[in-house]
Amino acid sequence: MIIDRVSVFVRAGKGGDGAASFFRHGHTRTPDGGDGGRGGDVVFVVDSNLYDLSKFRKSKRYKASGGGDGGPQRKHGRDGETLLLHVPCGTIIRDHQEDLLADLLKEDERFFILHGAPGGEGSCQHGQAQCGSPGEEKEVILDYRIPNDVAFVGFANTGKTSLVNALSGQNYKVAAYPFTTSHCRWAVCEYKFKRFTVLDTPPVTAHDDLREEVFLKHLSRSKIIVVVSDNKEDMQSQRRIIEEKLARFDPEYLKKKFFYLFSKIDTIKRDFRVKKWLPVSVTDRETIDTFITHILKELYEDKN
Ligand SMILES: Nc1nc2c(ncn2[C@@H]2O[C@H](COP(=O)(O)OP(=O)(O)OP(=O)(O)O)[C@@H](O)[C@H]2O)c(=O)[nH]1
Ligand SMILES: [Mg+2]
Missing domain, CATH: 3.40.50.300 (P-loop containing nucleotide triphosphate hydrolases)
Incomplete structure (x- = not known):
């Protein structure tokens, strides 16, 4: 049986925290904490080897990886990895109110559903370190319509x-x-x-x-x-x-x-x-x- 409709929660990666560190030279301290990395994006991508949405039945929540924290000596945290969610050709993506967001019909077509959250500023920017922003979460409905002539x-x-x-x-x-x-x-x-x-x-x-x-x-x-x-x-x-x-x-x-x-x-x-x-x-x-x-x-x- 073809699974042609599922609802899933997707969450963008959290931004990494900025570092609170100071470089000491003599009696002075200069803030040198690096910024946190950006969280990973969530992207739907068409995979022509898939013919239904059954793989989304196993898990309902999908989360991109968070950005790395900043480090001393202005070290920037690494960016989170993009989470690629593979869907069959012919998948319509809707928000939780059923409004159309994308209709994916071409091989390898991509749809950015969520962008990763920005990382927090490190102390090198304005003296104070900030926490990274939390990743946004969204419920989406995947509605697969079998391509046919x-x-x-x-x-x-x-x-x-x-x-x-x-x-x-x-x-x-x-x-x-x-x-x-x-x-x-x-x-x-x-x-x-x-x-x-x-x-x-x-x-x-x-x-x-x-x-x-x-x-x-x-x-x-x-x-x-x-x-x-x-x-x-x-x-x-x-x-x-x-x-x-x-x-x-x-x-x-x-x-x-x-x-x-x-x-x-x-x-x-x-x-x-x-x-x-x-x-x-x-x-x-x-x-x-x-x-x-x-x-x-x-x-x-x-x-x-
Ligand atoms: N004599 C004859 N019998 C046919 C023909 N086409 C189908 N049948 C018979 O009609 C019956 C129903 O055929 P199906 O193809 O299962 O019909 P269907 O419209 O798919 O049926 P549902 O899936 O229940 O909607 C079967 O016993 C077939 O063998 C035909 O061209 N000639
Ligand atoms: Mg039949």
Whole structure:
């Protein structure tokens, strides 16, 4: 199961204390205490080898190292080390009120969440040594949204996972009962030297279902949303329900490119056609190839 939301506390490094030391020569004393070092920063960095946030479940608090204390003879304390927190590509960082701070989408992209606290002045500055400032602490919410090009959405048992498997060669569980898929999974489709990622989702239901809130967020990354139905009587009403739910979750979703698939065409008459709906069957490779060609045209048409 993909862990796609965690809340963590991050703390910047404390500043090092300034030194209170004096250099004696004869009967005079000259303050020569060095400044404390700056505390370490806290930085989120994208690591493309990570695919969920499960590593953040072990610990909730992350603290950068503090700056070193200043020393005599104007010795400056060392600066604290930057704490790098690795997150998967596609992580949104929010503050505790859910306001957006960063959306990390590129390999190695960084976001400075906290800067280390300054060190205290040593006695060499103004005669008196100061303590370093405490490191600031913040609660942040990490909200991982799986990067994907094509997302499959549909009622239970309509053949979404079977299609994802047919496109990608994966072997995700398929069965003739509802909710075989209980959480999102992604896969890569490679076809004629082009590639794209596909997202399998749990089923949508006709009524309000809190489980949908959990997976619909991943569609914010999709370039194409594929609505799948295998029911020729209810296909239009299923489509309407799905589009209403998507619009309620985020009206921007309706601006995306939609494909409509009528699945399991092998179980009914092959010449069954409905305007705007593409007939497919995982038992008929030709229909799958036609579908992939449509996707590639949409994803790559400007790049050719
Ligand atoms: N005849 C036929 N059966 C299919 C086809 N695609 C899927 N099925 C069958 O339909 C049933 C449901 O398939 P799934 O791929 O698990 O459907 P799903 O939409 O992912 O189901 P949920 O995860 O529960 O939402 C399975 O028994 C599949 O073997 C098809 O093209 N033709
Ligand atoms: Mg499924």
